[in-house]
Amino acid sequence: MAINFREIGHKTGWVEVICGVMFSGKSEELIRRIKRATIAKQKVQVFKPDIDNRYDPLFVNSHSGIKVQALSIKQDAKILDYIDPDTNVVAIDEIQFFSQDIIQDIEKIAGMGIRVILAGLDLDFKGQPFGIMPQILCIAEYVDKLHAICVKCTSPATRTQRLINDQPARYEDPIILVGASESYEPRCRDCHIILVKEMQLA
Ligand SMILES: [Zn+2]
Known part of the structure; x- marks a missing residue:
């Protein structure tokens, strides 16, 4: 991945985003960057939304099993309040779940000279x-x-x-469905299926 210059050429903070579909390795790439910064003796603070309890509330996990310790915070939390003055890198996983207010905090954190690494889903199941x-x-x-x-x-x-009981989800299904038997799989544009009401009635 072409990220060579961003780690050595900056005199300021900045924001970098790792986005993409589920199962594309976003968390794994986030963890790789965190570990590289840690090896360079940089102070890294890792956050995730408290909604994401896939494996463990205390860690950012990748599907392949590697993990780093993280602090779970509320989706509307003021993340600026958690940043230590000697921090070099702030990493946030599942950034898509946070509220609008986090954007101005991210700008402020980058303005403090901190490298901000964000990982998230760019598209919902629709x-x-x-x-x-x-x-x-x-x-x-x-x-x-x-x-x-x-x-x-x-x-x-x-x-x-998104599959609910092994069938493609309907357009109007809520994005977060608690307690349903659902699963997800990566697909291309052509193979991605969303059932809409008109099709169900036909
Ligand atoms: Zn396909």
Whole structure:
């Protein structure tokens, strides 16, 4: 990944985003960057929304099993209040779940000379921009968009297919569905299916 210059050429803070579909390795890439900064003896603070308890509330985990310690904070938390004065790097996973207010905090943190690394889903299961991601992508100095492999046709996957009881989810299904038997898989634009009301009635 072409990120050589950002770690050595800056005299200021900046924002970098790792975005993409589920199963594209976003958390793994975030963890890789955190570990590299840690090896360079930089102070890194890692955050995640308290909604994400996939594996463990205290860690950022990748699907492949590697993990780093993280602080779970509320989606509307004032993240600026958590930043220590001697921090060099702030990393936030699942940034798409945070509220709009985090954007001005991110700008302030980068303005303090801190490297800010954000990882998040760019599109929801409908294939539409996820929450604050459009603004996040615009304020960032660097954006890396990762792809997975479509489970249907092996093209590069840019969409997250949501399945409820093994069937494609309907357009009007809520983005966060608690307690349902659901799963997700990476698909390309052509293989991504969203059921809309008209189709169900036909
Ligand atoms: Zn496909």
